[in-house]
Amino acid sequence: MRQRILVVGGLAAGPSAASKAKRINPDAEVILFEEGEHVSYGICEIPYYLSGSISDIQDINPMDPATLERTRGVNVKTLHSVEEILPVRKKIIARELEHNRVIEYSYDKLILTTGSTVRKLGVKGVDARNVFRVKSLADGIAIKRYVTEMKPRACVIIGGGYVGMELCETLRSLGINVTLLHLDDYPMTGLEQETREAVLAELTRHKVEFRPRQKVTGFNVGLDGCVKTVVTESGSFNADIVILSIGVEPNTSLASQIGIRLGRYNGIVTDERQVTNIDSIFAAGDCCEVKNVINNKFMYIPLATYASRQGRVAGENAAGGATVFKGVIRSIGVKVFDLEVAQVGLSLDESRDSGIDAEKMQVIADSNVKSYPGNRSVNIVAILDRRRRRIVGANVFGGPGTVLRANLLGLAIQQKISVEDISHLDLVYSPPFSPLWDPVLVLANQLRKE
Numbered sequence: 439m440r441q442r443i444l445v446v447g448g449l450a451a452g453p454s455a456a457s458k459a460k461r462i463n464p465d466a467e468v469i470l471f472e473e474g475e476h477v478s479y480g481i482c483e484i485p486y487y488l489s490g491s492i493s494d495i496q497d498i499n500p501m502d503p504a505t506l507e508r509t510r511g512v513n514v515k516t517l518h519s520v521e522e523i524l525p526v527r528k529k530i531i532a533r534e535l536e537h538n539r540v541i542e543y544s545y546d547k548l549i550l551t552t553g554s555t556v557r558k559l560g561v562k563g564v565d566a567r568n569v570f571r572v573k574s575l576a577d578g579i580a581i582k583r584y585v586t587e588m589k590p591r592a593c594v595i596i597g598g599g600y601v602g603m604e605l606c607e608t609l610r611s612l613g614i615n616v617t618l619l620h621l622d623d624y625p626m627t628g629l630e631q632e633t634r635e636a637v638l639a640e641l642t643r644h645k646v647e648f649r650p651r652q653k654v655t656g657f658n659v660g661l662d663g664c665v666k667t668v669v670t671e672s673g674s675f676n677a678d679i680v681i682l683s684i685g686v687e688p689n690t691s692l693a694s695q696i697g698i699r700l701g702r703y704n705g706i707v708t709d710e711r712q713v714t715n716i717d718s719i720f721a722a723g724d725c726c727e728v729k730n731v732i733n734n735k736f737m738y739i740p741l742a743t744y745a746s747r748q749g750r751v752a753g754e755n756a757a758g759g760a761t762v763f764k765g766v767i768r769s770i771g772v773k774v775f776d777l778e779v780a781q782v783g784l785s786l787d788e789s790r791d792s793g794i795d796a797e798k799m800q801v802i803a804d805s806n807v808k809s810y811p812g813n814r815s816v817n818i819v820a821i822l823d824r825r826r827r828r829i830v831g832a833n834v835f836g837g838p839g840t841v842l843r844a845n846l847l848g849l850a851i852q853q854k855i856s857v858e859d860i861s862h863l864d865l866v867y868s869p870p871f872s873p874l875w876d877p878v879l880v881l882a883n884q885l886r887k888e
């Protein structure tokens with residue numbers, strides 16, 4: 439009989455899983471359920487769509503359901519919310535949102551790619567007309583419309599993580615005054631102090647008003663249904679528009695109903711084949727935790743790169759293949775105005791918590807030849823495993839080319855290349871791109887010396 443594979447969730451992991459399953463087993467019937475209107479769009483590009491750097495919405499939403507069906511052979515059901523899984527009967531119950539009708543579907547294999555949800559702020563007024571999240575294409579369209587029609591002059595962004603950074607740049611580029619409220623002393627919690635100070639300096643240089651240690655306690659909402667001020671434990675801030683970027687958590691409500699094993703961060707825990715502990719059910723993407731191969735610990739690192747790759751692995755295995763997702767080191771990059779920032783591997787604290795005899799070292803090197811126009815510095819804050827003489831983590835920040843150096847360090851971390859061997863790498867020297875001694879080589883030489 440024809441195999442039937444159901445996929446729940448249609449953004450990054452889901453379409454990857456569905457397409458791969460169909461490719462591995464072209465005879466299979468693959469059905470993808472998505473509760474929203476759109477599938478497979480570039481959520482990561484939304485800040486650039488809002489700023490106008492990407493002008494055409496089609497560019498971030500090239501794969502409408504019909505195209506996905508035609509090109510990949512996947513049956514796509516948008517505006518369908520999966521409400522229940524019946525694992526013993528191998529069925530799901532989906533609600534067709536347009537007609538409010540409930541339909542049962544049986545499956546041979548089920549792949550959960552339900553993603554993440556924005557953390558709850560839990561204060562009154564959070565649902566006001568001018569409070570937005572950036573979690574879907576619909577959110578992006580709504581913000582764009584509001585900004586175009588209402589022409590806000592003051593924006594309060596709540597949360598100074600990497601999405602918050604991107605939004606600061608977006609809103610400033612539109613000429614809007616930005617106040618950034620953050621719980622901590624410096625933006626980008628989790629990065630090394632040197633990086634966070636550089637990020638703060640860049641925000642300040644671009645006239646973002648950074649307010650540290652701000653816990654939001656409420657919103658003053660006017661008669662028009664819009665927030666007028668954001669109230670915190672220590673102040674209040676005028677706002678014509680409010681954007682929440684307070685992070686996400688795994689969306690595991692379906693999984694937890696049927697006893698799928700969750701980990702420390704409430705994400706689904708799978709094996710390397712993306713198989714859950716429940717028969718015939720796979721999971722991939724932001725609803726899952728990922729194993730960090732440096733310390734072999736499960737972490738919650740919601741990134742599109744992992745979602746897509748895990749989706750492919752889940753799809754292939756569900757369709758009868760045999761492949762694995764080998765884990766991650768964590769590679770994150772963000773542009774904060776003119777500053778490139780990246781983190782690869784573990785932080786100093788995470789390294790020490792993992793029992794690594796770790797120390798931190800910073801080098802500042804040239805991005806390219808000094809005399810070449812546009813020369814900037816590249817700062818590398820490396821975390822060294824002293825016993826094994828290997829790098830286990832790095833923050834890199836600076837001018838153009840910074841993130842590419844982070845990728846190189848990421849490769850060294852993942853492949854466990856020793857500091858000595860890094861110093862022998864054959865890297866490009868060319869005035870526009872790199873000085874005679876690339877920053878990565880400068881770091882390795884410095885580490886060897888010490």
Ligand SMILES: Cc1cc2nc3c(=O)[nH]c(=O)nc-3n(C[C@H](O)[C@H](O)[C@H](O)COP(=O)(O)OP(=O)(O)OC[C@H]3O[C@@H](n4cnc5c(N)ncnc54)[C@H](O)[C@@H]3O)c2cc1C
Nearest residue numbers: 447449450451473482520553554723724740741742743745
């Ligand atoms: C502004 C922004 C910028 C980002 N930038 C980057 C970046 O530069 N690099 C990077 O690697 N990552 C980035 N990310 C993170 C990246 O977008 C996510 O990691 C990725 O989207 C995760 O994909 P996913 O498919 O696992 O989950 P999600 O994107 O959360 O998608 C899950 C989908 O499942 C649907 N769904 C959930 N439950 C059900 C149900 N019961 N029935 C039917 N459908 C359901 C949801 O509607 C949703 O469409 C960014 C995220 C944001 C918000």
